[in-house]
Amino acid sequence: MPSTRLDPRRVMTSFLLASAVVLAGIGSAHADPADWTQYRHTSTNNPRVVSGVNEIFSGTIPTANEVRATPVVADGKVFVGNHDSGELQAFDLTTGQLLWQAQAPNWVHSEMIHADGRVFVGFGNRFFQDGSEGYRGTGESGVLGLDPHTGEILWRHYTPGEVMPTPVAVGGAVWAVTGDRRLYKLDPGTGEALDVVETGHIASMSSPSERDGVLFFGGGAPAPYTFFAYDTGVDDFAWQREFPEFNRGLDDVPPAVDAGVVVTTANRALIPGPAGFREEHSIVAMDTRSGEIMWRDVLGVGPAPTNNRSGAPMIHDGVVYVGSPTTGAAYAYDLHTGVRIWRNPIGTIKAAPVAVGDDVYFSTTAGDVYRLDTATGATTGILELDGALAPAGPIVVDETLVVPSQSRNVYFVPLAEFPDGPAAAGGSLASLGDPAAPLGSAGEALGAAAGSLGADAGSLDPAY
Known part of the structure; x- marks a missing residue:
């Protein structure tokens, strides 16, 4: 019988001690490495995917609508969900051809994760419901289970609030945090709720990062905003940390997790002044076992971002790489000391970057991908594409950069063909843009003009 827990604060000292053992490495068994079981494939948010196919498609795959979730690559396929219209699609990784298309009941911002021969995806939108509950997500919300070969919808689990964060498949279950302030544990075969846990806080886009069976995610309204570590091995919270600031x-x-450290970012709204609505953007690193803050830094102050304020971090070789939609810059920090290594003001960044060797690739809301030197932050190449590249960041599959875009396209760019030098913007691959959806820098300029009020009613959410 599924249980519903009404007290998210119950964390006993004896349980913390037991949980520390799990966090130290005695966790649930992980899925097949060929699967894609969580946001951006790995807890570091740095997806370097080995495809297993002999050849990868190169060029542009047009999808049905805007892409705001990272394309998932598994089993020789590319799985893509669409914002607003909710199409779900699978493409052949070698040819780029459409294999099947299905339909979700609402927006798809969740990745279509692949585990144990099935695909799982969340759906729902960002609008707040009328009523005293204060749930986020109007219309239908929930999680779907699909056949990855045919697109047949095998089950639907509806939730009172949105499932915009990407679910996690771990420990024989599918886990999802929601806009109705809960964490759901679902049976992957039937979609039945095995457990429903009250978190007490809305989850907007904080897809849980899973490491050794522990889920790390952030919660928003009501105040105080709270960060969670939930141990799926014992079905209870390992710890919770409040951030009233x-x-x-x-x-x-x-968040990104590696080597006993979990890293996230968050904002503090400032009193409006002559420059309008402004926010302070910070990065925070915590100990995965206790939630103790290891280091923190203020990235800076800037105009209040519209809609999501993600600034999603990524970890590579002991360094945290993160972009800021508030300050319009990319940063690198030492994972363990918090020493800032470099800063490069390349533009508004919401998505997590991807790193390969000495290169790290950041995508901006203006539609550009910047290749930076991991050691110095120097710009070594720029690729200009059509459509805002947010909030899903680039990934690397074998030796190909895969970039989702709000122009509705997914771009496949061999790393060897990435333009060299800062002057290479709009180089040989500029023609990959979709002439039917000319967004890019013009779209970003409109977004900047809209300022803190945003371009649609969604950005007016009072708790956001």
């Missing part, structure tokens, strides 16, 4: 963004950020 933050009032924006903690619930937007999919």
Whole structure:
């Protein structure tokens, strides 16, 4: 019988000690490495995927609508969900041809994760419901289970609030945090709720990062904003940390986890002045076992971002790489000391970057991908594409950069063909843009003009 827990604060000292053992490495068994079981494939948010196919498609795959979730690559296929219209599609990784298309009941911002021969995806939108509950997500919300070969919808689990964060498949279950302030544990075969846990806080876009069976995610309204570590091995919270100083963004950020450190970012809204609505953006690193803050830094102050304020971090070789939609810059920090290594003001960044060797690739809301030197932050190449590249970041599959875009396209760019030099913007691959959807820098300029009020009613959410 599924249980519903009404007290998210119950964390006993004896349980913390037991949980520390699990966090130290005695966790649930992980799925087949060929699967894609969580946001951006790995807890570091740095997806370097080995495809297993002999050849990868190169060029542009047009999808049905805007892409705001990372394309998932598994089993020789590319799985893509669409914002607003909710199409779900699978493409052949070698040819780029459409294999099947299905339909979700609402927006798809969740990745279509692949585990144990099935695909799982969340759906729902960002609008707040009328009524005293204060749930986020109007219309239908929930999680779907699909056949990855045919697109047949095998089950639907409806939730009272949105499932915009990407679910996690771990320990024989599918886990999802929601806009109705809960964490759901679902049976992957039937979609039945095995457990429903009250978190007490809305999850907006903070897809849980899973490491050794523990889920790390941020929660928003009501205050105080709270960060969670939930141990799926014992079905209970390992720890929770309140952040009363933050009032924006903690619930937007999919954290990154590696080497005993979990990193996230969040914002603090400032009193409006002559420059309009402004926010302070910070990065925070915590100990995965206790939640103790190891280091923190203020990235800076800037105009209040519209819609999500993600600034999702990524970890590579002991360094945290993160972009800021508030300050318009990319940063690198030492994972363990918090020493800032470099800063490069390349533009508004919401998505997590991807790193390969000495290169790290950041995508901006203006539609550009910047290749930076991991050691110095120097710009070594720029690729200009059509459509805002947010909030899903680039990934690397074998030796190909895969970039989702709000122009509705997914771009496949061989790393060897990435333009060299800062002057290479709009180089040989500029023609990959979709002439039917000319967004890019013009779209970003419109977004900047809209300022803190945003381009649609969604950005007016009072708790956001």
